[in-house]
Amino acid sequence: MADNPADAADAEPTLEEQIAAYQREFQDLDPQVEQIVSALGRLNRRMNVAYGRQTASLGITNAEWEVLKALVLSGAPYRMGPGDLAKRLGLTPAAMTHRIDRMVAEGLVTRDRDESNRVRVIVELTTEGRAKWLEAMRAASGFEEDLLQDLSPEERGVLGEVLTRLLRRVEDAQPDAGGRLTDLT
Helix, strand or coil: CCCCHHHHHHCCCCHHHHHHHHHHHCCCCCHHHHHHHHHHHHHHHHHHHHHHHHHHHCCCCHHHHHHHHHHHHCCCCCEECHHHHHHHHCCCHHHHHHHHHHHHHCCCEEEEEECCEEEEEEEEECHHHHHHHHHHHHHHHHHHHHHCCCCCHHHHHHHHHHHHHHHHHHHHHCCCCCCCCHHHC
Protein backbone atom coordinates (compact mmCIF):
# COMPACT_ATOMS: atom_id res chain seq x y z
CA MET A 1 0.00 0.00 0.00
CA ALA A 2 1.00 3.65 -0.33
CA ASP A 3 3.00 5.52 2.32
CA ASN A 4 0.74 8.58 2.13
CA PRO A 5 -2.68 7.96 3.78
CA ALA A 6 -4.40 10.03 1.06
CA ASP A 7 -2.85 7.77 -1.61
CA ALA A 8 -3.97 4.68 0.31
CA ALA A 9 -7.57 5.90 0.30
CA ASP A 10 -7.40 6.30 -3.51
CA ALA A 11 -5.74 2.93 -4.13
CA GLU A 12 -7.89 0.06 -5.29
CA PRO A 13 -7.86 -2.79 -2.78
CA THR A 14 -6.18 -6.00 -3.82
CA LEU A 15 -8.43 -8.83 -4.93
CA GLU A 16 -7.77 -10.54 -1.61
CA GLU A 17 -8.73 -7.39 0.35
CA GLN A 18 -11.87 -6.94 -1.73
CA ILE A 19 -12.97 -10.54 -1.25
CA ALA A 20 -12.29 -10.37 2.50
CA ALA A 21 -14.37 -7.19 2.78
CA TYR A 22 -17.20 -8.75 0.78
CA GLN A 23 -17.12 -11.88 2.94
CA ARG A 24 -17.24 -9.74 6.06
CA GLU A 25 -20.36 -7.95 4.78
CA PHE A 26 -21.98 -10.87 2.92
CA GLN A 27 -21.27 -14.26 4.50
CA ASP A 28 -22.93 -16.25 1.68
CA LEU A 29 -20.29 -15.10 -0.81
CA ASP A 30 -18.38 -17.84 -2.66
CA PRO A 31 -14.80 -16.48 -2.60
CA GLN A 32 -13.79 -18.59 -5.60
CA VAL A 33 -16.59 -17.14 -7.75
CA GLU A 34 -15.84 -13.62 -6.52
CA GLN A 35 -12.13 -14.00 -7.32
CA ILE A 36 -12.91 -15.05 -10.90
CA VAL A 37 -15.54 -12.38 -11.53
CA SER A 38 -13.53 -9.59 -9.91
CA ALA A 39 -10.35 -10.58 -11.75
CA LEU A 40 -12.23 -10.60 -15.07
CA GLY A 41 -13.68 -7.16 -14.34
CA ARG A 42 -10.32 -5.69 -13.39
CA LEU A 43 -8.62 -7.31 -16.37
CA ASN A 44 -11.27 -5.84 -18.69
CA ARG A 45 -10.83 -2.33 -17.24
CA ARG A 46 -7.05 -2.45 -17.46
CA MET A 47 -7.10 -3.85 -20.99
CA ASN A 48 -9.46 -1.05 -22.05
CA VAL A 49 -7.03 1.51 -20.62
CA ALA A 50 -4.12 -0.15 -22.46
CA TYR A 51 -6.06 -0.24 -25.73
CA GLY A 52 -7.06 3.40 -25.22
CA ARG A 53 -3.41 4.39 -24.84
CA GLN A 54 -2.53 2.47 -27.99
CA THR A 55 -5.30 4.03 -30.08
CA ALA A 56 -4.45 7.50 -28.71
CA SER A 57 -0.85 7.02 -29.83
CA LEU A 58 -2.25 6.36 -33.32
CA GLY A 59 -4.35 9.52 -33.24
CA ILE A 60 -7.73 7.83 -32.83
CA THR A 61 -10.02 7.18 -29.91
CA ASN A 62 -11.38 3.85 -28.65
CA ALA A 63 -14.77 5.02 -29.92
CA GLU A 64 -13.36 5.53 -33.41
CA TRP A 65 -11.60 2.19 -33.20
CA GLU A 66 -14.95 0.52 -32.52
CA VAL A 67 -16.42 2.04 -35.69
CA LEU A 68 -13.39 1.01 -37.77
CA LYS A 69 -13.64 -2.50 -36.36
CA ALA A 70 -17.38 -2.75 -37.10
CA LEU A 71 -16.80 -1.67 -40.70
CA VAL A 72 -13.96 -4.17 -41.18
CA LEU A 73 -16.06 -6.95 -39.63
CA SER A 74 -18.86 -6.16 -42.10
CA GLY A 75 -16.53 -7.34 -44.87
CA ALA A 76 -15.51 -5.73 -48.14
CA PRO A 77 -16.45 -3.14 -49.27
CA TYR A 78 -16.54 -2.15 -45.56
CA ARG A 79 -19.81 -0.23 -45.70
CA MET A 80 -22.75 0.08 -43.32
CA GLY A 81 -25.64 2.38 -42.66
CA PRO A 82 -25.29 4.66 -39.63
CA GLY A 83 -28.34 3.03 -38.01
CA ASP A 84 -26.77 -0.42 -38.36
CA LEU A 85 -23.51 0.88 -36.92
CA ALA A 86 -25.36 2.48 -34.00
CA LYS A 87 -27.16 -0.78 -33.25
CA ARG A 88 -23.99 -2.84 -33.47
CA LEU A 89 -22.14 -0.47 -31.13
CA GLY A 90 -25.06 0.08 -28.73
CA LEU A 91 -25.26 3.81 -29.45
CA THR A 92 -28.09 6.24 -29.99
CA PRO A 93 -28.43 7.54 -33.56
CA ALA A 94 -27.37 11.02 -32.37
CA ALA A 95 -24.20 9.67 -30.75
CA MET A 96 -23.42 7.69 -33.91
CA THR A 97 -23.91 10.79 -36.07
CA HIS A 98 -21.52 12.76 -33.86
CA ARG A 99 -18.92 9.98 -34.05
CA ILE A 100 -19.25 9.69 -37.83
CA ASP A 101 -18.94 13.48 -38.21
CA ARG A 102 -15.57 13.41 -36.41
CA MET A 103 -14.36 10.43 -38.41
CA VAL A 104 -15.34 12.00 -41.75
CA ALA A 105 -13.41 15.14 -40.75
CA GLU A 106 -10.39 12.96 -39.90
CA GLY A 107 -10.58 11.11 -43.24
CA LEU A 108 -11.22 7.71 -41.63
CA VAL A 109 -14.64 7.16 -43.23
CA THR A 110 -16.84 8.67 -45.91
CA ARG A 111 -20.56 9.31 -45.65
CA ASP A 112 -22.53 9.36 -48.89
CA ARG A 113 -26.05 8.78 -50.11
CA ASP A 114 -26.81 5.24 -51.24
CA GLU A 115 -27.14 5.39 -55.03
CA SER A 116 -29.86 2.72 -55.00
CA ASN A 117 -31.87 4.48 -52.26
CA ARG A 118 -31.22 8.24 -52.03
CA VAL A 119 -32.82 8.40 -48.57
CA ARG A 120 -30.29 5.98 -47.12
CA VAL A 121 -26.80 7.06 -46.06
CA ILE A 122 -23.80 4.75 -46.27
CA VAL A 123 -20.67 5.00 -44.13
CA GLU A 124 -17.61 3.51 -45.79
CA LEU A 125 -14.08 2.87 -44.55
CA THR A 126 -11.42 4.93 -46.34
CA THR A 127 -7.92 3.74 -47.21
CA GLU A 128 -6.64 5.86 -44.31
CA GLY A 129 -9.25 4.34 -41.97
CA ARG A 130 -8.21 0.83 -42.97
CA ALA A 131 -4.54 1.74 -42.43
CA LYS A 132 -5.39 3.01 -38.91
CA TRP A 133 -7.29 -0.20 -38.21
CA LEU A 134 -4.28 -2.27 -39.31
CA GLU A 135 -1.91 -0.18 -37.14
CA ALA A 136 -4.21 -0.64 -34.15
CA MET A 137 -4.41 -4.39 -34.81
CA ARG A 138 -0.62 -4.68 -34.91
CA ALA A 139 -0.30 -2.80 -31.60
CA ALA A 140 -3.10 -4.83 -30.00
CA SER A 141 -1.60 -8.11 -31.19
CA GLY A 142 1.72 -7.29 -29.56
CA PHE A 143 0.02 -6.29 -26.31
CA GLU A 144 -2.12 -9.45 -26.32
CA GLU A 145 0.87 -11.71 -27.01
CA ASP A 146 2.70 -10.10 -24.08
CA LEU A 147 -0.38 -10.52 -21.89
CA LEU A 148 -0.58 -14.25 -22.61
CA GLN A 149 3.15 -14.98 -22.78
CA ASP A 150 3.17 -17.08 -19.60
CA LEU A 151 0.44 -19.43 -20.86
CA SER A 152 1.27 -22.52 -22.86
CA PRO A 153 -0.65 -23.12 -26.09
CA GLU A 154 -2.72 -25.72 -24.21
CA GLU A 155 -3.53 -23.25 -21.40
CA ARG A 156 -4.48 -20.62 -23.97
CA GLY A 157 -6.83 -23.11 -25.59
CA VAL A 158 -8.47 -24.06 -22.29
CA LEU A 159 -8.77 -20.41 -21.21
CA GLY A 160 -10.30 -19.48 -24.57
CA GLU A 161 -12.84 -22.31 -24.32
CA VAL A 162 -13.79 -21.49 -20.72
CA LEU A 163 -14.20 -17.76 -21.39
CA THR A 164 -16.25 -18.51 -24.52
CA ARG A 165 -18.57 -20.74 -22.44
CA LEU A 166 -19.00 -17.95 -19.88
CA LEU A 167 -19.67 -15.44 -22.64
CA ARG A 168 -22.31 -17.70 -24.22
CA ARG A 169 -24.03 -18.12 -20.85
CA VAL A 170 -24.27 -14.35 -20.41
CA GLU A 171 -25.38 -13.87 -24.02
CA ASP A 172 -28.09 -16.52 -23.62
CA ALA A 173 -29.32 -15.01 -20.34
CA GLN A 174 -28.99 -11.38 -21.48
CA PRO A 175 -29.30 -11.36 -25.29
CA ASP A 176 -29.49 -7.56 -25.40
CA ALA A 177 -26.44 -7.01 -23.19
CA GLY A 178 -24.19 -6.22 -26.14
CA GLY A 179 -25.80 -2.85 -26.74
CA ARG A 180 -27.30 -0.01 -24.75
CA LEU A 181 -29.11 -0.83 -21.56
CA THR A 182 -32.28 0.95 -22.59
CA ASP A 183 -34.18 -0.58 -19.68
CA LEU A 184 -31.94 1.32 -17.25
CA THR A 185 -32.36 4.78 -18.77
